[in-house]
Amino acid sequence: MTTTVAMASLWLMPYIASFRAEYPETNIKLVASDAVLDLTEDRIDVAIRYGNGDWPHLDSAFMFGVKFFPVCSPSYLSSFPVNSIEELRGARLLHLEGPAAPYSEWEWWFASNGVELGKLGAQLSFNNYPLLVQAAVAGQGVILAWGNVIDDLIDSGALVPMLSGYTPANQSYYLVTNRRRALRDEAKVFKKWLMARTAHLR
Numbered sequence: 001m002t003t004t005v006a007m008a009s010l011w012l013m014p015y016i017a018s019f020r021a022e023y024p025e026t027n028i029k030l031v032a033s034d035a036v037l038d039l040t041e042d043r044i045d046v047a048i049r050y051g052n053g054d055w056p057h058l059d060s061a062f063m064f065g066v067k068f069f070p071v072c073s074p075s076y077l078s079s080f081p082v083n084s085i086e087e088l089r090g091a092r093l094l095h096l097e098g099p100a101a102p103y104s105e106w107e108w109w110f111a112s113n114g115v116e117l118g119k120l121g122a123q124l125s126f127n128n129y130p131l132l133v134q135a136a137v138a139g140q141g142v143i144l145a146w147g148n149v150i151d152d153l154i155d156s157g158a159l160v161p162m163l164s165g166y167t168p169a170n171q172s173y174y175l176v177t178n179r180r181r182a183l184r185d186e187a188k189v190f191k192k193w194l195m196a197r198t199a200h201l202r
Helices: 005-022 074-079 106-112 129-137 151-155 185-197
Strands: 046-051 058-072 094-096 124-126 143-147 167-178
Touching: 005 046, 005 129, 005 185, 046 058, 046 185, 058 185, 094 129, 094 143, 124 129, 129 143, 167 185
Parallel strands: 094 124
Antiparallel strands: 046 167, 058 143, 058 167
């Protein structure tokens, strides 16, 4: 199976561990790649993709949506408490570059909430989301949380919301299979299992 580096490292690994505990004889090869792989050429049975669910020659099943909201470490929040979106503009905002950036960058989030971000000072940017998350956990600034993806870090208290509420994404995560090739029995079991385990997110 394949998905992005962020999804593989921040969300999927516990599910794979649980599945292997229930189905120890099933072999799994996880290909983490931010490039969109061709399921036929790369012999991929199952993929998790972010989008509108419409991909040529692929069947997609809705898994869950994403909620965006600003989070930081408890130590950063204690040093820079905010009470409004306007105040948040003065925080140390950490930025994402790369394929996922258009869906979750600060300019989009502020505009979606009716606030102009304005000119920013020196920036700290990362080319993948797991690095961005690590920087926030280390107290280096504020990131946009991908709600339903990094909930474990929020539940543990490693990251805390800076404001109440969230902004829904205009795209979602889907479990994708190849319409042009029969799905192997092991992949059918995994697909059914994962969709059942994530039902609470829908």
